[in-house]
Amino acid sequence: MGWLGPLLVAALAGALRFWDLGRPHAVIFDETYYAKDAWSLLRLGYEGTWPDRKVADPQILADPQVISLTDPGTFVAHPPTGKWVIAVGEFMFGLDPFGWRFMTAVLGTLSVLMLCRIGRRLFRSTLLGCLAGALMAMDGLHYVMSRSALLDIVVMFFVLAAFGCLLVDRDRARARLAAALPVDDHGRATPDVDAAERTGTGPRPWRLAAGVCLGLAASTKWNGLYVLVFFLALTVLWDVAARRVAGARRPYRAVLRKDLGWSLLSLVPVAVVTYVLTWTGWFLSDKGYGRHWADDRGGIWSWIPAPLRSLWHYEYGVYQFNVGLHTAHKYESNPWSWLVLGRPVLFHYESPRPGQDGCATTVDCSQTVLALGTPLLWWTACCALGYLLFRWALRRDWRAGAVLCGVGAGYLPWFLYQDRTVFSFYAVVFVPFLCLAVAMTVGALLGPPGADDNRRSAGAIVAGALVLLIAWNFIYFFPLYSGQTIPYEGWRGRMWLDTWI
Known part of the structure; x- marks a missing residue:
């Protein structure tokens, strides 16, 4: 059941995500940037020039053979990894909606499988692990992002993979430390100062693998760098806790001597090297944007190879662009409103005429793709985060702290950019941790295995009702997530908040 349950949940998630994946047959929202850049990487190794990257090229949809890409490099605001991922689908299926959405659907499905396994390891419960994965499979924001050629779902995938690697590393390091401790007459390990402070792990x-994953996340979008900082702090605190439990009098000093090198060397340098390697196509090109900026330039940094200095100059320009992005947008939102779904983003909207595209001849219809989290799931997650704060602050529950760290890594840094144009779909990066928070809260409702039968029965009824309501809520909003044609009144009835319109 440790694998069968997660595989069944992932199969359900995959069936939902791949169903009619090419619908709508259109370039929705920022697909106009990333689908084109991915095709350019596939053909040139770097981002070439299109007539207008901001506008969907009707020729792409009408005749994929008519490509208006030229080879002069163009300035882009994000590193290449996420676009290389999208390019894999375009390589297999061509430059059409199914092709450029294929790999995000794959990563969305695999992330559900990973979350099931991560939840199982975190909570020591296959049921709660599968519940966390099922909740993410039924989240509207995760569903929409899994069916759109945008970068944030790729960041989410690598962040979740890094978290899973660090969990495995934590378990194995603690097992090695425990094996070095003396045992009592009953065969149980007992704390020992010398072993706790001198034993190496x-x-x-798995920390090296986490470093690679975090480098890939950062080389998709720069917000992955903040996750690297949060996860580095998390691993250090885990090591300190392990040394303290093992009996170390000075656990921080023990970590500094025995563990910190692994934290710094396996996360930061590995992530940096991974990041640089993802620019290989740009390094090998002659016409990539700014590729030869540093050639024949002297100065104090001339001892650094010119390609690396050119990349640094390019990245500095990207930094200036990102921090200076203040252009007003109809669907921008403040991070304060994200958790309560204050302002979702409309990726696509059409009003089919009566009698067209499944629309009845007597009604007006709507066809939308709305990047909106499943409301009951997100509002439940707000309460669950409060419970986890209690568990972490007052009960010193490391599981609650780990989940909160994941939420904080994907969420809190956006508050540094109050004046920047940001969107609520960026929150997909921490959706897995919201689902873990809800699953942990459901576990508390169920009670411990040894609890009274009446207590367990009542908890099961409440927990089951909650999960069924979330499932119903996802089904109710499913037409808005999947681009189905529904009567206009049906669309209007689903606009629960005025800010959703």
Whole structure:
């Protein structure tokens, strides 16, 4: 059941995400940037020039053979990894909606499988792990992003993979430390100062894997860098806690001597090297934007290879662009409103005429793709985060702290950019951790295995009703997530808040 349950949940998630994946047959929202850039990477190795990247090219949809891409490099605001991921689908299926959405659907499905396994390891419960994965499978925001060629779902995937790697590393390091402790007459490990402060934990390949994943996240969008900082702090605190439990009098000093090197060397440098390697196509090109900026330039930094200095100059320009992005947008929102779904983003909207595209001849219809989280799931998650804060602050529950760290890493940095144009769909990066928070809260409702039968029965009824309501809520909003044609009144009835319109 440790694998069967997660695989069944992932199969359901995949069926939902791949169903009619090419619908709508249009370039929706920012697909006009990333689908084109991915095709350019596939053909040139770098982002070439299109007549207008901001406007959907009707020729792409009408005749994919008519491509208006030229080879002069163009300035882009995000690193290449996410676009390389999208390019894999375009390589297999061509430059059409199914092709450029294929890989995000794959990553969305695999992320559900990963979350099931991560939840199982975190909570030591297959049921709660599968519940967390099922909740994410039924989240509207995750669903829409899994069916759109945007970068944020790719960031989410690598962040979640890094978290899973760090969980495995934590378990294995603690097992090695426990094996070094003396045992009592009953065969149980007992704290020992000398063993706790002097025992090394050996090679830590899962931390190296986490460093690679975090480098890939940052080389998709720069907000992955904040996750690297949060996760580095998390691993250090985990190591300190392990040394303290093992009996160390000075756990921080023990970590500094035995563990910190692995944290710094396996996360930060590995992530940096991974980031640079993702620019290989740009390094190998002659016409990539700014590729030869540093050629024949002297100065104090001339000892650094010219390609690296050119990349640094390019990235500085990207930084200036991102921090200076203040253009007003109809669907921008303040991060304060994200958790309560204050302002979702409309990716696509059409009003089919009566009698067209499944619309009845006597009614007006709507066809939308709305990046909106499943409301009951997100509003439940707000309460669950309060419960996890209690568990972490007053009960010192490391599981609650780990989940809160994941939410904070994907959420809190956006408050630094109050004047920047930001959108609520960026929150998909921490959706897995919201689902873990709800699953942990459901576990508390169920009660411990040894609880009274009446207590467990009542908890099961409440928890089951909550999960069924969330499932119903996802089904109710499903037409808005999947671009189905519904009567206008049906669309209007689903606009629960005026800010959703």
